[in-house]
Amino acid sequence: MAQRRIRILLAKPGLDGHDRGARVLARSFRDAGFEVIYTGCHQTPEQIAATALQEDVDMVGLSCLSGAHNYLYPQVAKLLRDGGADDIVVVGGGIIPDKDIPTLKEAGIKEVFLPGAPLEVINDWIRANVTPKE
């Protein structure tokens, strides 16, 4: 049987509406052969975690450009852990100051992609680091 495709939940937590990056990524993921679910803007961490569990995704991609990432990203990672889904890879992108990156990684954000990251680099990282569930 063919291996299941990598299933990604792309989410915009918080009140930020800058969704250009998320929309472009959603198309890029689709064209790269991943399965993608895009939440649209203004999701709470609780909504994102619930969707991730319900949809049984392999990865959650978070995009936030408002400066609220230090609260929102770790909160999503924590809720997933609390829900028993530590196997879901959580990554984040956006305008993230360098000094915030170590703290985010400690909080369970596996990789942080910054402005200017080429789509193919992101796709390759996913192929190398995310394994679809059986």
Add this chain to the structure above:
Amino acid sequence: MFTQELLDKSSLLRKKWEDEVKKVIAKNPDMKERWSTVSDLEIKRIYGPEDIKDMDFERDIAYPGQFPYLRGNQATGYRGKFWTFRMFAGMGTAVVTNQRWHYLLSTGQTGLSTAFDFPTLMGYDTDSPKAKGECGKCGVAIDTIDDFRDLIKGIPLDKITTSMTINPPATALWAMYCASAQEQGIPLTKIGGTIQNDMLKEFIAQKTLMCPPEPSVKLISDTIEFGTKYVPKWNTISISGYHIREAGATAVQELAFTLRDGMEYVEDAIRRKGLHVDEFAPRLSFFFNSHIDFFEEIAKLRAARRIWAKAMRERYNSQDPRSWWMRFHTQTAGCSLTAQQPYNNVVRTATEALAAVLGGTQSLHTNSLDEVLCLPSDHAVQIALRTQQLIAEETGVVNTIDPLAGSYFVEALTNEMEEKAWEYIHKIDEMGGMVAAIEKGFPQMEISDAAYKFQQQIDSGEKVMIGVNKYNIEDEVVDIPIVEIDDGIEQEQLRRLAETKRKRDSRKVAECLKDLAEACKKGDNVMPYCIEAVKNYATVQEICDVYREVYGEYRDPGIY
């Protein structure tokens, strides 16, 4: 435009030139086959009389202050008055932003422009669970009129105009401005400023959402009606292409969707409020992006004036030339700036600002070099403001009006932008208007297509962003000061809000909100009820919750 004799001559000379080009490129081929704008609009190697031969000087070009206003609304251009130097600013609490405003006025800025934080923009108070982590981050936090009074402290409301970038809660914030003016003894007829108040572009691009499109447009018509009757110097809407462009639209899409949004508002105010177009249209204002492709932007801005003038006169039978004028603010393109090698952003912004001025803008915000990384530092803001002052006072470009008129290329490109914009406008007409088009996801999908295509062109190197996909610096360390908003701001704002809530008469607040809900249900104009509510310390969220309750809440469908 030209005699047949001249066109014949041109055709002869052109043939000779083409032969020469063929010879040269046989030996030295062009660096690439296709040359296009940042929006991927193909540009020819040269333009000549034949490209604008169908133009009629009187009908299509004329002079400033003359229909179709291609060359500007005002007869005197920038000689009587420069554009307004209006820098967008806001952060932290109202007290902090008020200090920044006073600083900006002291450095020669001539108008104010307010950036609100996300909770305020979305109609939530700082004490809402949805606001956690966002307070004061992207702009100033305003919960009640107490905050608003601190925001405008020491600002003469009858002399300085203030623009407020606020959309779903526009009625609440405008009510605070009106109520504050009244408290200071300044009549509403004397205050001037702008509320952005353009919800259609929120559904299309910026996604600051509250209620569904239909009631959102109703609330906007309420403000147009109230302004027309009681606050005649106020621009009750700033119909915005800026965010449409930032979301990834092409220049043509920005132009077309923005103007079609404008037409939707005009039609609603006429139909719903029974106003005559010339009662309110002179107070409609616009807001465009100025992106990095120099001539495309100039052509877009020139085309915008001509399309609007024609639409107002021909589509809506407007008789008043003031309704035909498109008055607009411009902001340089945030999305053209790079986090890499951030000092290059000064050059980008200067180029974009120059395009805006050559396109005839009436007001301008120049982005700071660090805006892609954080809220701007004082030093970065000063460079950005100086960029405008330098264009105005050193470069000489203000000496003459619309200096690019008559250029074969600029006129041909202006015509092309206009034609392509009308195609979109007619397509949206056929869909039943912009609300219907938005419900179908049409403008959203068009923009997503363009954004994805652009990203692919960047990734393949077909389009260049210096520092991102060309001339990169290996392991670059970006070493510029990063402005941070202290998380303590949230505690301070929560304290302020709690204090206001403690001192107010909650029974009175509840009554005001009940009256507002009744007005919404009956379809009455909400503005007088909003003013009464904010005077009694109703919060931004309490007012917006009434709208959400009566009109329903809209959620982003996540179209990509």
